[in-house]
Amino acid sequence: xxxxxxxxxxxxxxxxxxxxxxxxxxxxxxxxxxxxxxxxxxxxxxxxxxxxxxxxxxxxxxxxxxxxxxxxxxxxxxxxxxxxxxxxxxxxxxxxxxxxxxxxxxxxxxxxxxxxxxxxxxxxxxx
Ligand SMILES: O=C(CO)COP(=O)(O)O
Numbered sequence: 001x002x003x004x005x006x007x008x009x010x011x012x013x014x015x016x017x018x019x020x021x022x023x024x025x026x027x028x029x030x031x032x033x034x035x036x037x038x039x040x041x042x043x044x045x046x047x048x049x050x051x052x053x054x055x056x057x058x059x060x061x062x063x064x065x066x067x068x069x070x071x072x073x074x075x076x077x078x079x080x081x082x083x084x085x086x087x088x089x090x091x092x093x094x095x096x097x098x099x100x101x102x103x104x105x106x107x108x109x110x111x112x113x114x115x116x117x118x119x120x121x122x123x124x125x126x127x
Contacts, residue, residue, distance in 0.1 A: 002124050004117075005064045005076040006034040006042060006050060009086065012079035013038065015110055017045045019077070019117075024048060026121045033067070035060030061091040065098045075120050076106040077113040 008016035020042045027048055036055035043050055054060040067073050099106040107113040
């Protein structure tokens with residue numbers, strides 16, 4: 001099953017919730033994983049089930065990075081706050097780097113996230 005990671009910084013949580021609601025039908029057919037607070041918020045605002053990792057600052061990005069290294073993840077939506085410094089910036093950089101290493105598609109904005117999800121939906125439909 002297509003496994004998708006959902007991650008958003010605090011400023012972007014309303015955006016990822018709106019995205020999850022817009023794509024709820026398609027996402028319900030995916031295996032979802034996410035960082036702690038993002039997962040919790042999405043599950044509160046939709047009927048989706050998201051496997052909860054740690055919160056980002058406590059290692060959630062690193063846990064998802066480990067799954068990327070094991071080729072378990074098909075795509076990542078990571079809505080980053082481009083205007084606020086994060087205490088766990090090294091973990092964030094590591095996640096972006098390991099996605100590059102393994103050629104795992106990663107979207108960091110709403111529009112690129114829609115393109116990514118449309119691509120994953122198409123791949124799943126094509127079988
Ligand atoms: O910090 C994050 C990603 O770097 C997100 O973590 P939360 O989903 O726990 O807020």
